[in-house]
Amino acid sequence: GFTNYNVGRGEHMGFQTQKPLGLLEQIIRASSNPGDVVFDPFCGCATTLHAAHNLSRQWIGIDIAIHAVKRVARMRLRDQLGLVEGKDFEIEGVPRNIEGARDLWERDKYHFQKWAVEEAEGFVTTRRTADGGIDGRLYFAVPDDPMLQSMVIEVKGGNPTIADVRSLRGVLEREDALMAGLIIMDELGDRKDRNFRKEMASAGHVELWGNEYPAMQILTVSDLLDGKRFQTPTVMGKHTPEPRMPGLPR
Incomplete structure (x- = not known):
């Protein structure tokens, strides 16, 4: 028979249907031998892969969600x-270069947006429907405030216009966030880049912890792949599946 298992302390990775590691180990132990290959075509948070590794099995995992694959690689493996x-x-299947990012954009715009937000160390918007111009957020602490503040993030994989920048500024004001970040696929031409940066500069700066940060910022996918990130105070929760401070969405 099977033991009654629960997801243990320290195991939880933010997946609602996550299975206990002990349960998967019991199933794998009963149905395979050391050295066998365990294949999970819907691996999610990779509990099956973890259990297979613990029991000296080889393993292969697949998941449709790019952000899940990245989280698994970082946190689990x-x-x-x-x-x-x-x-x-x-x-395999996670963008490593601009060509891979474009391919993901063409195949699945929603997962491209999620990939870009997590690449920027943000938390993705959970809704797959209209998101009001917000694809994700970065959270950070500010002086003399117990609540975390945020940068709203919007991802544009197509051809962004100055209207997109103005719209994002409206989102910044509407959401009462401190900063806004725009992620775009490609570098802008010189004239367009000047216009974008002039519009963003008009939003001013935010002073936190003795440093000034532009209230509106822009990064390209190539910037992200090169390791560049938005200028903010230390980002909270980037190595955990979800923020743990009161008042934040779960």
């Missing part, structure tokens, strides 16, 4: 199991 990408495991 690297942080919990101590595995090294390129040595102990390989990831």
